[in-house]
Amino acid sequence: MTISGDQSLLREINRMAIVRAVQQGAGLSRADLAKATGLTKSTVGLLVQDLIDSGWLCESDVQATGAIGRRPIPLGLDGRRLAMIGADVSLEGLSVLAVSLTGEVLEAASEPLPGRRPEDVLPRLAVLVADVVAKARSAGRWLLGVGVGVPGAVLDHQGTVKLAPNLGWRDYSFHAVFSAELAACGVADLPILVQNDYDVAVLGEYEFGEAPLPDPLIYLGLGVGVGAGVVVRGRLFLGADGFAGEVGHSILQVEGPVCSCGRRGCAEAFIGQRAVSTRISGRADDLLPVETIRQLLDRNDESAHLSVRRAGHYLGVLIQNLWTSFNPGRVVIGGPLCDLGPPLFDAAFSCLEGFSRDCSLPLPELRLARFGSRSIGMGAAALVKHVLTRPMDYRLCDR
Numbered sequence: 001m002t003i004s005g006d007q008s009l010l011r012e013i014n015r016m017a018i019v020r021a022v023q024q025g026a027g028l029s030r031a032d033l034a035k036a037t038g039l040t041k042s043t044v045g046l047l048v049q050d051l052i053d054s055g056w057l058c059e060s061d062v063q064a065t066g067a068i069g070r071r072p073i074p075l076g077l078d079g080r081r082l083a084m085i086g087a088d089v090s091l092e093g094l095s096v097l098a099v100s101l102t103g104e105v106l107e108a109a110s111e112p113l114p115g116r117r118p119e120d121v122l123p124r125l126a127v128l129v130a131d132v133v134a135k136a137r138s139a140g141r142w143l144l145g146v147g148v149g150v151p152g153a154v155l156d157h158q159g160t161v162k163l164a165p166n167l168g169w170r171d172y173s174f175h176a177v178f179s180a181e182l183a184a185c186g187v188a189d190l191p192i193l194v195q196n197d198y199d200v201a202v203l204g205e206y207e208f209g210e211a212p213l214p215d216p217l218i219y220l221g222l223g224v225g226v227g228a229g230v231v232v233r234g235r236l237f238l239g240a241d242g243f244a245g246e247v248g249h250s251i252l253q254v255e256g257p258v259c260s261c262g263r264r265g266c267a268e269a270f271i272g273q274r275a276v277s278t279r280i281s282g283r284a285d286d287l288l289p290v291e292t293i294r295q296l297l298d299r300n301d302e303s304a305h306l307s308v309r310r311a312g313h314y315l316g317v318l319i320q321n322l323w324t325s326f327n328p329g330r331v332v333i334g335g336p337l338c339d340l341g342p343p344l345f346d347a348a349f350s351c352l353e354g355f356s357r358d359c360s361l362p363l364p365e366l367r368l369a370r371f372g373s374r375s376i377g378m379g380a381a382a383l384v385k386h387v388l389t390r391p392m393d394y395r396l397c398d399r
């Protein structure tokens with residue numbers, strides 16, 4: 001690991017160490033930051049001034065303490081000047097947000113998916129992103145970059161989509177093509193980052209959550225696909241090939257029902273939208289919209305209740321397996337199936353409580369996704385913040 005001589009990288013590492021320390025403990029003073037980062041007070045003073053000038057940090061009002069002498073000035077992240085663009089490519093449609101450093105949505109645009117082929121999707125996504133970029137800039141925002149969440153495994157931060165089964169994409173150079181499309185729309189000056197949808201969703205929870213943040217943090221997404229994003233020790237955990245978190249394809253029952261991946265008995269074949277749908281309608285080729293399933297539940301349709309409660313039970317089993325695999329500080333549950341509400345979650349909790357009783361251990365904290373249907377767009381914006389504030393990690397591992 002040799003970085004000597006690269007003064008600009010060293011400076012960036014120190015600047016971003018200060019940003020991360022402020023994020024973990026809003027209200028820290030310059031003296032607190034010197035203690036937290038190990039940098040000298042004079043270095044912290046210079047870097048904090050630079051971060052204030054460039055829109056990352058702001059000074060808050062000094063609290064009256066009654067103490068005599070110069071009072072330390074509390075620092076916080078500045079939500080007023082910088083912004084990130086987050087794009088969500090899903091089977092339901094395209095959605096693009098401009099998001100402040102502190103997680104406030106500034107601009108939003110969306111439209112239905114124009115087809116499933118990349119040559120249909122990427123040009124429209126570029127138009128939407130360019131539109132949101134122009135609006136954010138005309139509102140005076142300085143943009144840091146564009147993040148994109150896609151429903152598939154992404155190999156690396158260069159943005160090759162290894163496999164997106166529900167879109168039918170395989171080994172697709174998303175980053176290269178999208179950069180060219182965006183440049184053709186007049187946006188060629190922003191870094192672009194591409195990552196799996198549930199991997200970015202966990203970053204939305206992590207980067208825009210209240211400190212102190214639980215760690216490990218897991219986002220479990222429930223839709224047609226079932227998958228997880230995992231943050232361990234403050235970093236996205238991707239695995240050797242980017243497949244980490246594909247828990248929808250962990251086996252819950254050997255020789256169980258056939259899954260979309262070809263294996264049998266995967267979690268997705270019990271919990272996913274297609275599994276719930278098939279149990280209700282009796283037809284494997286049928287995919288009932290979540291709204292339809294919810295209406296059936298509201299009408300006390302017995303088959304809908306049985307099917308959703310069964311999915312909920314297996315959801316409990318899947319969370320139990322995540323619990324023992326990661327010992328998470330918090331598990332966040334998101335995705336469209338959350339709209340099914342108590343019939344799904346009551347069954348999951350009662351299953352989990354059983355496991356908890358059996359082994360006499362308290363369950364990890366469980367929460368619903370903070371940003372609901374915007375979890376992936378917010379997460380894609382958070383991906384930009386996550387990467388920029390870890391210049392060491394991403395330079396050494398991914399560039």
Ligand SMILES: [Zn+2]
Pocket residue numbers: 248249250259260261262263266267268
């Ligand atoms: Zn599977």
